[in-house]
Amino acid sequence: MYAFEYHRPTSVKEAASLAGGAEDAKFLAGGHTLLPTMKLRLAGPANLIDLGQIAELRGIERSGSAVTIGAMMKHAEVATSAEVKEAIPALAEMAELIGDPHVRNRGTIGGSIANNDPSADYPAACLALNATIVTNQRKVAADDFFQGIFTTALEEGEIITRVSFPIPSQAAYAKFRNPASRYALVGVFVAKHADGVRVAVTGAGSNGVFRVPEMEKALSGSFTPDALNGIAVPQDRMNSDIHADAAYRAHLVGVMARRAVQAAAARG
Amino acid sequence: MTATGIGAPVRRKEDQRFVTGQGRYVDDFNRPGQAYAYFLRSPHAHAIIRSIDTGPAMIMPGVIAVFTGDDLAADKIGGLICGWMIHSKDGSPMKAGPHPALAQGKVRYVGDHVAVVIAETLAQAKDAAEAIVVDYDVLPAVVDPAQATKASAQVHDVSPDNTVFNWHLGNKDEAEAAFARAKHITTIDLVNNRLVPNPIEPRAAVGEYDPGTDNYTLYTTSQNPHVARLVLSAFIGVAPEHKLRVIAPDVGGGFGSKIFIYAEETVCVWAAKKVKRPVKWTSDRTEAFLSDAHGRDHVTHAEMATDENGRIIGLRVHTVANLGAYLSTFSSSVPTYLYAPLLSGQYDIPAIYCEVDAVYTNTAPVDAYRGAGRPEATYVLERLVEKTARELGQDPAEFRRKNYITQFPHATPVIMTYDTGDYAASLDKALELADYKNFQQRKQESARRGKLRGIGFSSYIEACGIAPSQAVGSLGAGVGLWESAEVRVNPTGSVEVLTGSHSHGQGHETTFAQLVSDRLGIPIDQVSIVHGDTDKVQFGMGTYGSRSGAVGMSAIAKALDKVIAKGKKVAAHVLEASEGDIEFKDGRFGVAGTDRSMAFGEIALQAYIAHKFSGQDLEPGLKEGAFYDPTNFTFPAGVHICEVEIDPDTGVTKIERWTAVDDFGVIINPMIVEGQVHGGIAQGVGQALLEGAVYDQSGQLITASFNDYCMPRAIDLPSFQVGMTVTPCPSNPLGIKGCGEAGAIAAPPAVINAITDALGHEDIAMPATPQAVWRAAQKARMPMAAE
């Protein structure tokens, strides 16, 4: 790790002004991506702004048609939240599938979304649930937020404060874990909304999380696994590495989509 | 059996400190004035070093010194050695290239040691390492052992075609004759995947020099501190043997990787004198992946000949073994004498011929890893036996039974003479525990759910209790493989046992104490086991090859016999009887036929006060030592049965059942033995399903972190059914065979045999990852689709 200045603001405003005034600053949330990168000397921010003491970034609220989660909420808190489990059980289950207990008790929803790792789980949930990412400056629809691997709509110094998830009528997440890292080799989140079904895939795409319009169309017609018969995602859009090549990933997208639909339908 | 004697499931004494965080590992030792070493490692797999400019690093904050290979050479520090000489078929000695602790002119793998920075803090040492300017001339690299002899890359000047040796064992003509008259021949091509050992504690070293006494101390993560001292003094020349103290304190696992003498500890001892400060180095996990000696990495073609009665009559094996960029300490013995002599397995095979071509590549050195050679042999043989049975349409269990050795001693055509065993007994018990007779029912039930179920056997044998010194000497070993022990009885009757074995997870502090408790009739809390310090224990050969029970404890048993004999002399004086009338039983020395007796502790006190000794005929004190050299290897053997269910849609293999029936001879502590079996199976399943070190064509290690290198987790394993059979080992006084490696040896073929059974074809390699199994399952479906 290289030397850095450490800051611990207590409000979003203070954090934003620190970021605005400091050279080469990074926000620190759970630190489960940022700190390993720093330890390996792959990142060396001059200023580290710890968001951990900011009360307004915490909390989970249900308001009629949506669940809103503070950016600093840990995966374990989302997984065990009574509000989330009742309103969007698929989201709680997704959070429960992240990493291991250590990771779930440090990693945050805001950090996960800001990082937009191509194998992370939250981006698929955001996209399928048609979430709104709220920052200290604006509101961004998930469809506009995720812009390719490790790339988002966030501007320099912009802070995610909350994520708002519309409550679907049915939803489920099916994850095929990378055996080594436990991130998603392929994860498919399906959600049935009043205006149609959304299907989002993480882990598989060479350009990060993506939606599958063909599946969405078919499932909007009939929300059953069989509706997916004959629909394949193109291999040339798939990622390929030592764990899974493009053909296998494309195949798994189909399998996981079916399993997600089955689970969502079973939930009724 | 007493509550703490031989055979009792005593809880591990050492666990109290381990589970409460009180263990003292090398990194926990901080010496006054300690500085930190950081190694600049090669980013290239193969390159000429044109120049190294350490100047910019020398002026960085906190830097004490920066050294390169030239500094070691100027001090006449020798290179690292390989301690086992192998001769090629043509009689020529193996081609050992130079192995400097810091590179001289060339780097040969990613992670090779280029320079070392010594600084006040580790962060400062790392900062300075970044400032060193190295001018590399990058050369083409070779990583694939099968291509090594044809590659344009030449790893060492001594070997133009990258061959270390072309070795063989067995009788070629007899094997050829057997194949000529065979009714059936089964062939197989296998890769034994390269593994990274990954003990939970990474390697570490602290070197210290005392200018007043000219004494050196090295704290190091070693499985054999005395061997480390011998090599560092006699061969590498960092310090005279009598001036170097090597301490291997609590060590968090080794699996073989901490047997070897590496560059880092060599440099720490040497640099401590140079900079007049203690020097510490602790590996991080990335360095461990890059520079710990890896395991396995064989490419093999093998053939099995059977006659018209379904009897195995011949075996031919050709293996290419990757030894990496340098010959690590015992690397040459692993694919040779620890491998081919096991190829007879549990079977009566009259003719065996094995050829091994060992090669250099631009990868980390490869050496012994849990099982060392024996898992590789077992994988070849048990895959081939299973395939043969299938091709002959025979039940794999009954095919094995028919070919088992039943008469002992049995001399195989590949050196070994098995002393004892009852292979059919283990098979019967395993079949029963595995509920083999209802397997077809379970398979049909899986099929109804769209799943593929398979069952696989592994009828393994291993040669442990390593090893008779004369035998290994005749095979090229540079050392003898006996063990030493010293039993020191204190005046209060408590006992310290100094042993040359080293415990790094095995539980010696418990099992060795159980032996003492059993023999002397004293509670185990009266016994301390002292190991891992060359200033305390006179000499020892360390722990590997499941040798600490069979060899290490036998030495203790011998020393205890001497203590009891001396105790009888003392008792004779004190009880005023003749020595021949003294009996030792249940912890008391008594005069036969009388009620006069004294407890062991009372006799110990008498030995030290010596008030009752007259004249010079009896020395005071009670302390005895012994060296024990085994008369043979030991041959643990058993049957493991693995049952898997495959999801053909995803390729996920789930292990549904695991049955292990092992014959380890006499068991000191069944709980610890079972733990060793569990851990071994976990590692074997790791190799079969999850683990694999992958280098890309340029020699970069792709799997250099746990993000990509998949270790087994509890969730990957079922609850194990563990059974035992016992045929006591006749070649050591305790009847022990050893249990440390069995699981890792038995497991891989059991898993792959189960998967191939489920798939209905043989085309799957380790690690059988979901992707590989999915693809293989597609292939299995194809003929069905074509029908």
Ligand SMILES: Cc1cc2nc3c(=O)[nH]c(=O)nc-3n(C[C@H](O)[C@H](O)[C@H](O)COP(=O)(O)OP(=O)(O)OC[C@H]3O[C@@H](n4cnc5c(N)ncnc54)[C@H](O)[C@@H]3O)c2cc1C
């Ligand atoms: C072993 C391991 C396994 C894992 N497994 C999984 C898995 O299975 N699935 C999965 O999805 N994830 C997984 N993760 C990732 C983890 O769960 C976190 O989601 C991830 O590390 C990012 O969250 P964090 O809170 O740790 O963010 P940090 O590491 O603190 O930050 C990550 C990035 O986001 C920025 N950032 C953080 N918060 C904000 C904010 N509020 N506004 C703007 N920018 C911000 C930071 O500046 C930084 O650039 C794993 C991580 C580890 C170490």
